[in-house]
Amino acid sequence: MTVPTGRRERKKAATRQKIADTALRLFLEHGYDAVGIRDVAAEADVAVTTLFSHFASKEALVFEQDEDFEHRLTQAVTGRAPHEPLILALRREIQALVRHCTGDGAAPIWRMIDGSPALRQYEESMRLRHTESLATAIAADLGLARTTTACRTIARFVIDAFSLAREAPDPETAVDEIFQMIEAAWGVTRPSEGA
Amino acid sequence: MTVPTGRRERKKAATRQKIADTALRLFLEHGYDAVGIRDVAAEADVAVTTLFSHFASKEALVFEQDEDFEHRLTQAVTGRAPHEPLILALRREIQALVRHCTGDGAAPIWRMIDGSPALRQYEESMRLRHTESLATAIAADLGLARTTTACRTIARFVIDAFSLAREAPDPETAVDEIFQMIEAAWGVTRPSEGA
DNA sequence: TTCCAAAACACTAACGGTTAGTGCTACGGT
DNA sequence: ACCGTAGCACTAACCGTTAGTGTTTTGGAA
Numbered sequence: 472m473t474v475p476t477g478r479r480e481r482k483k484a485a486t487r488q489k490i491a492d493t494a495l496r497l498f499l500e501h502g503y504d505a506v507g508i509r510d511v512a513a514e515a516d517v518a519v520t521t522l523f524s525h526f527a528s529k530e531a532l533v534f535e536q537d538e539d540f541e542h543r544l545t546q547a548v549t550g551r552a553p554h555e556p557l558i559l560a561l562r563r564e565i566q567a568l569v570r571h572c573t574g575d576g577a578a579p580i581w582r583m584i585d586g587s588p589a590l591r592q593y594e595e596s597m598r599l600r601h602t603e604s605l606a607t608a609i610a611a612d613l614g615l616a617r618t619t620t621a622c623r624t625i626a627r628f629v630i631d632a633f634s635l636a637r638e639a640p641d642p643e644t645a646v647d648e649i650f651q652m653i654e655a656a657w658g659v660t661r662p663s664e665g666a
Numbered sequence: 667m668t669v670p671t672g673r674r675e676r677k678k679a680a681t682r683q684k685i686a687d688t689a690l691r692l693f694l695e696h697g698y699d700a701v702g703i704r705d706v707a708a709e710a711d712v713a714v715t716t717l718f719s720h721f722a723s724k725e726a727l728v729f730e731q732d733e734d735f736e737h738r739l740t741q742a743v744t745g746r747a748p749h750e751p752l753i754l755a756l757r758r759e760i761q762a763l764v765r766h767c768t769g770d771g772a773a774p775i776w777r778m779i780d781g782s783p784a785l786r787q788y789e790e791s792m793r794l795r796h797t798e799s800l801a802t803a804i805a806a807d808l809g810l811a812r813t814t815t816a817c818r819t820i821a822r823f824v825i826d827a828f829s830l831a832r833e834a835p836d837p838e839t840a841v842d843e844i845f846q847m848i849e850a851a852w853g854v855t856r857p858s859e860g861a
Numbered sequence: 862t863t864c865c866a867a868a869a870c871a872c873t874a875a876c877g878g879t880t881a882g883t884g885c886t887a888c889g890g891t
Numbered sequence: 892a893c894c895g896t897a898g899c900a901c902t903a904a905c906c907g908t909t910a911g912t913g914t915t916t917t918g919g920a921a
Contacts, residue, residue, distance in 0.1 A: 482887095482888090482898080483897090483898070486898085486899090507876090507877060507878085508877075508878060508879085509877080509878095517899075517900085518899065518900045518901065519878095519879085519900095519901090520879095520880080520881095520899075520900070520901080521898075521899050521900070523878090523879065523880075524898075524899080528878080528879085529877090529878065529879090591791075592787060592790075592791045595787075595790050595791055595794060596786070596787045596790055599790060618843060619834075620830065620834050620840045620843050620844065621843065621847070623830055624826070624827075624830055624843075624844050624847055625847075627826050627830065628823060628826070628847075628851075631819070631822050631823070631826065632819075635815065635818055635819055635822065639815055645815045648813065648815050648816065648819075649815065649819050651854050651855075652816070652819055652820075652823075652851035652852075652854055652855060653851065654854075655850040655851050655853060655854040656823075656847035656848065656850050656851040657847075658850060659846050659847055659849075659850040660846075660847060674868075674869080674916080674917055674918070677869085677916090677917090678868090678869070681869085681870090702905090702906065702907085703906075703907060703908080704906085704907095712870075712871085713870065713871045713872065714871095714872090714907095714908085715870075715871070715872080715908095715909080715910095716869075716870050716871070718907090718908065718909080719869075719870080723907080723908080724906095724907065724908090
């Protein structure tokens, strides 16, 4: 009834991690499409149903830490330094996220993602979820100083910046370019004073 | 070898239409998830494989005329009156498209779409395709007057406007609000003179 | 008219992701 | 020491989708 104190949680986390690691290894070795769920389960030495009790879908195995993305963005809004402009904080965070994705360590994974329509589609709808919570965070931060539509629009533009920059030849410059546009868009929403 | 002159094409189109109509009817009657591909095929009196030779997926049955959307947007760019500002033309077209989707005739279909995660996800990735061709059309219209990134960004913002407005309580006002933001974003991309 | 190549269509069977149903086992709290 | 819960396993299936194969229809050529 109370919070489980430890071992069970650790075991569960270990199983989850083992599945995720095994999946990623197999995917990178043989290609995402060439590896079946049954292969992953067998290699991780768990039952298929166990795998699906930890991950909602095959694609979710690849985007294991998607909550991180969501959390970092909302945190960039709610936890920024006092008086720091909203858009500036978001720009810094997106810049960091893009840098992380295009770094050497993550490159093979993203190459795999870009090569699979199923994964790209999954990523898009994942980002859409992130957009919702970012919009909520922005709206909460601003109180009633902006329209709901304006908040949702800005949230989506910010997420767009990530996707667009990631695909651009020079991601970091692209972030700057897009955020100039976002800044301008943000500017015209002010009902009274600037951010 | 040459272009088929008629009857064959008509028959093919008729089959396609019959499948689409049957599918939509069944989906609206019993719900999208409750109707299987085998049901649709049986009711339309075709084989499952025939159905899939006309439509790439189950979701595609619902978005039968998706090319229309794509075509109308690119046409709004390339076929607009001389000297008409790009963004204005796009705003008018998006306004029309939103009006059409929220009209009484299409309402049940969109309610069904909003109720099914699979359909929402499919729609999103469909819009992403549309974004690409819109970006291409915009880039072609502008020549080298803008960055590729700027064109792709604006294209995506315009598609976003459609999605966001469709979900807003007052869609038409939302289009206006979002397009004010797009206009501002567009403004800061000018390398020399306005559009 | 007759014949041919292509395209539409059909059928069976299967593949791969996903889930329901059922039950066992191990852990943590009492 | 005991019990409820949660993690896990197994089977069997559902559903969308595709490969393989063969049949009919159609438009054009001989």
